Amino acid sequence: MLKKTEKIESQFKKLIENYILPLFPGAEIVTDISTKIPSKGQKHCSIIHGNRVLTIRRELSSAPIIIRRCQKFTKEDSSIVECFVSTICKFQASGKIGIMYQDVISKRCLEMSIFNILSQGYPKVLFYVTNILYYWQNRTYEGNKVALSIKIKNKTLNCKDGKKLVEKEKLYEQDFFCINN
Numbered sequence: 631m632l633k634k635t636e637k638i639e640s641q642f643k644k645l646i647e648n649y650i651l652p653l654f655p656g657a658e659i660v661t662d663i664s665t666k667i668p669s670k671g672q673k674h675c676s677i678i679h680g681n682r683v684l685t686i687r688r689e690l691s692s693a694p695i696i697i698r699r700c701q702k703f704t705k706e707d708s709s710i711v712e713c714f715v716s717t718i719c720k721f722q723a724s725g726k727i728g729i730m731y732q733d734v735i736s737k738r739c740l741e742m743s744i745f746n747i748l749s750q751g752y753p754k755v756l757f758y759v760t761n762i763l764y765y766w767q768n769r770t771y772e773g774n775k776v777a778l779s780i781k782i783k784n785k786t787l788n789c790k791d792g793k794k795l796v797e798k799e800k801l802y803e804q805d806f807f808c809i810n811n
Contacts, residue, residue, distance in 0.1 A: 713743035
């Protein structure tokens with residue numbers, strides 16, 4: 631029977647296989663790396679070996695999962711993985727979330743990780759706009775799908791009172807959802 635630590639490591643490896651590997655076409659998890667990898671890391675995700683290898687650690691002192699591909703990894707790639715791993719590890723450490731919800735939580739953690747990198751400081755706005763799109767994707771009007779598009783400009787992210795738009799409630803208060811042409 632697997633010990634609790636081994637079970638967590640096994641679940642973590644499956645998360646990496648199911649959510650991180652698909653982000654990087656041509657990438658594979660490897661066990662036979664020719665160059666020595668440090669036994670401890672300073673971050674959950676590091677790029678090494680000419681930017682062609684990612685090391686991913688659940689804990690900074692744990693052995694890494696090594697992903698290799700021919701195409702170079704970028705700083706953004708590493709940042710997304712770092713954010714995902716640190717967030718998912720918080721959920722695993724809490725022990726409050728059952729395995730039954732792991733798939734849903736993992737998808738949302740990955741979305742938020744990508745939003746953090748793409749939005750440059752406005753991940754909540756991007757998250758809520760995506761939720762709006764999810765809501766409208768299956769809605770119909772008079773039997774037809776609803777045509778919907780959303781465009782956000784940086785100046786739109788400034789509220790009329792001069793503060794930055796970062797809360798869901800502020801997003802819905804703004805007058806830019808419906809444009810009549």
